[in-house]
Amino acid sequence: MGGTGSVVLLVAALIVLIFIVVLVKAVQIIPQGSVAIVERLGRFKTTKQPGLCFLVPFVDRIRQRVDMRQQVVTFPPQPVITQDNLTVHVDTVVYYTVIDPKAALYGVANFIGGVENVTTTTLRNVVGGMSLEESLTSRDQINSVLRGGLDEATGQWGIRINRVDIKAIEPPATIRESMERQMKADREKRATILTAEGQRESAIRTAEGQKQAQILSAEGAKQAAILAAEAERQSQILRAQGDRAAQYLRSQGEAKAIEKVFAAIKAGKPTPELLSYQYLQMLPRMANGQASKVWIVPSDFGKALEGFTRMLGAPGEDGVFRYQPSPDDPAPAAVRPGDNDEDVEGWMDTTTDPEIARVVAAAEAEARGAMPPPEIPGFSARPQPGGPGPEPADGNGYQAPS
Incomplete structure (x- = not known):
């Protein structure tokens, strides 16, 4: 009885094993991206796509899985x-x-x-x-x-x-070496060409810069020469105008001086003795002159002087000739400084030319913008009540000339 049970168990285990083997042979899983070539009894049967596939056990077999990627x-x-x-x-x-x-x-x-x-x-x-x-x-x-x-x-x-x-x-190695030497020579050639091109461009740019610099320098020198010539011309014109006005004023002053001296002489009523005395006082000065050292006094000088006195004066009670003004002579007019003719009024104009004043003002403004005015100890820049100009810091009323 025990032997029969063992046989039964062995047969059952064998059947289960056969079933498992058959199941493994009959069911196959094909992965994605692959296909399976199925043969039946050694001949091509079909191509199985990815997924679960069933085969006939011991009849069908997968020959090879082929990757389709x-x-x-x-x-x-x-x-x-x-x-x-x-x-x-x-x-x-x-x-x-x-x-x-x-x-x-x-x-x-x-x-x-x-x-x-x-x-x-x-x-x-x-x-x-x-x-x-x-x-x-x-x-x-x-x-x-x-x-x-x-x-x-x-x-x-x-x-x-x-x-x-x-x-x-x-x-080959020999060819590689020759190719490397050739490439090195080509690179050196290109480097030499590029260096030469760079030097040429640099020389051209430098020459262009020097040309522009020389042109600008010449233009600046030209403008400076023109401005210097114009300034010299204006300076000479202003000096000539000043000399003309000064000469006129000197001649006017000499004329006024002569007029005042002559009027003073007439007002003083000189006597012939006084004139003779003044003449004798002048002789030593005349002798000290550098132009001549010999003076000849005419013998009739006294008679000429006497006639001049008789013409200017009249004998008084003591017989001495004294100056007697003529009733027809007008009263001497007061001499006013600055009396000028209308045609010379412009000579005394001391105002600055507007163009020159504009140039000077622009230069002063540029100088003030470039450099601040220096501070003088003891002075401040407050304007005076009577006019422009700095006021001294100590308040003593002194005003610096402008």
Whole structure:
């Protein structure tokens, strides 16, 4: 009885195990971005999409899961001989996508190896027809030719080539050294050219600046010379006008002096004896003159003097001739200083020319704006009641002349 129960338990456990195995074989989960190739009894059955899928146990099986996302594969550097017989090593990167899983799995044994071989062959065909310099500067052209050749060759495998990039093109070491020397020489050449261009521009700018400075200096010297000449002309005109007025005033003063002296002589009623005495007093001064040292007194000088006295005067009771004014002589008029003719009135004008006054006022205003007026100890700038001008600080009434 106990042996029978053990057999039953063993059979039940075996049935459960078989059920679990069958369930595992029958139910599969396909992840997103992948598809599964299902074979039934060794032949292609169907392509399962991502998600839960059911298979016939022990009849259907998943041959391979194929990734449908874009793949990136990097191939090792491939030696390629250029048109000028130089061996370069080219690194390529291929971006591809599986669009037909059945064709990719059954059309070629190893589609990754196939893509690599097609890439190497196409690359050698393209780069072999170019020189080293062209291959180094024509990467976009090489990429487009590679993509077209690979896409055409892998289309039957259910693979689409999205992009092909040339990572690096390594020339031989000797060529790299010569290229580096050439690039160094080119950079030095460009640096020399740029330095020369900079020096030329600097020289041109300096010459232009010196030219402008000389032009401005010449203009300033010209304006200064014109202003100096104008100032000298105005100064000479003003000095000439002042000399003319001074000479006129001196001659007017001499005339007034002579007139007053003559009037005083007439008013003093001199006698012949007084005139003779004054003449004798003047003789020594006349003898001291630098012009002549010899004086001849005429013998009839006394008679001439006597006639002059008789003409001016009349004998008095004592027989001495004295000055007698004529009744027809007008009374001597009072001499007024400053009596001038109408045509010389302008000579005595001491007012400043308006143009000169404007220039002087502008200069003074500029000087006051540039530098404050100096402070004199003991004086203040308060105006006096009688007119403009600074007032002394001690208040003694003294006013500085303006």
